[in-house]
Amino acid sequence: MAVYTEVADEELAQFIDSYGLGAVVSCKGIAEGVENTNYLVATASGQFILTLYEKRVARDDLPFFLGLMEHLAAKGLSCPTPVRDREGCNLRELGGRPAALVTFLEGLWLRKPQPRHCHSVGVALARLHLAGQDFAIPRVNALGPAGWQPLFERFRGFADSVTPGLADTIEREMAAILADWPQQLPAGVIHADLFPDNVFFRGDQLSGLIDFYFACNDMFAYDIAVCLNAWCFEPDVTFNRDKGVALLAGYQSVRPLTGPERVAVPTLARGAALRFLLTRAHDWVYTPADALVVKHDPIPYLQRLVFHSSVVAEGSAATYGLEDQP
């Protein structure tokens, strides 16, 4: 739930004026995104998203995020593109926050994605991985395995208040996942948070990807693992194999997985479930009760984690539909 920072009229007018896009015609706070303040701004030149970066986003990371969006857009990937002001800057300041203006991407995010949509997401994810290969700025995955233990320590003492036994489960799972974690898989820029609300469709056509604020350098197959968690479970947290088959087939139609990647998928999926369980449980414990954000329930990620652990125990990625792939 966004709009943390209110912007005064004259400030907004001056800010928009610096881009030479004409005067502001309308400006609406958008109730999406939990990290930043977003306004949908219309000028004579069209529609734009104005983002004010709140404290949770490190200012030093902004050149990576904005540069990546520009890089990907230049490679033909459909994503919001930062607009540069008259002086050539894509990062300014507004309302005391770092601020950027990006192009508006048409489309809707799907509340109930179907297998055909998962296929499109797989295709788009692989294209993103290829398009990002020659992007020059690196960024560490702060929520990769090295970040799990410190994050866990921050709420370990309260974990069992989320659900009894959670601390023990996390400890046991983390140890098992870290022992299995692959090291030498193909890597590059990954999105790292490609949930349904970050993928827009017009009808059945994928129209673009948004929200690159978790993007970083990591293994490509980890990004697939995030998507298996984000796209292929039903509301009752059962895995939908048709969606898994479609997602993986879409991805491999652009970039076939290597043998070691295929073997690693169950462990990566288990790790991705743990990563979202950790952040959700952390935020569940720490978000003040009166905060203007929707708290994401951690439990569905505990359930996913249990599911992936059983797949790892079976020793085969067939459950995800990977054995059906070329």
Added chain:
Amino acid sequence: MAVYTEVADEELAQFIDSYGLGAVVSCKGIAEGVENTNYLVATASGQFILTLYEKRVARDDLPFFLGLMEHLAAKGLSCPTPVRDREGCNLRELGGRPAALVTFLEGLWLRKPQPRHCHSVGVALARLHLAGQDFAIPRVNALGPAGWQPLFERFRGFADSVTPGLADTIEREMAAILADWPQQLPAGVIHADLFPDNVFFRGDQLSGLIDFYFACNDMFAYDIAVCLNAWCFEPDVTFNRDKGVALLAGYQSVRPLTGPERVAVPTLARGAALRFLLTRAHDWVYTPADALVVKHDPIPYLQRLVFHSSVVAEGSAATYGLEDQP
């Protein structure tokens, strides 16, 4: 902070299809308005606001609200206009809620209105009063004097938790205001909630009025009194006489006040301050701490109430700038 009701893709597509406006191009939840869920929807035909009416709005009142917007728009007032579907209906259902599609109004609301803007608001308010005169459906002001006591009773026991002594102050003020309340002033359809966030400007030009969901039949001068409270106080809750002069002059340039209306302004302003103090204090006490709404601080309305009481004691509306008017 809106978006209480999520809408599924297919449902939205079907809903929009019934208006014959082309397919949905984008749909964003808007983080404004505390009563209803609002989406900004774009189709091939343009932009629209899709409103899902939440429980706080009585379904029986919707024909009044929607009919009033149509009536005012037909009279040339710039306001959102309900769109009728292929069967001629302007009220449908979506996501289990009553829902309407209205035209999108360009413009921004002013965070720091100046006297010249207050003048425009006065003009627009008077035009609204004239345009609404032949609207056929009546609606009682649920937050008029008859509603104050029952509303107060709901939180009286907790009032001093908002600020010590509040219960006594409200009781004393309410009795004094009710004793003075005028009865026979010119009346008709009033907006009853014309705060800055409900008035859009493009540059210095007022582009339209929104949010008619408190509109009702009551004295015109009470609507002016609401605006004096809403537009003419500075952030430190001092009254800005220049703004009062401008608002009243703007109004009277379209519809001059009668003698009895001029005399009643201080009492009406005091009553309007009490009305907003009551609803804000009520909501302050009852809004769950984890609700996704901004709780409005009641204290600035207690301060306004004290100010208006002193004006009433002085026995003159000159403080508001009314003596400067023709």
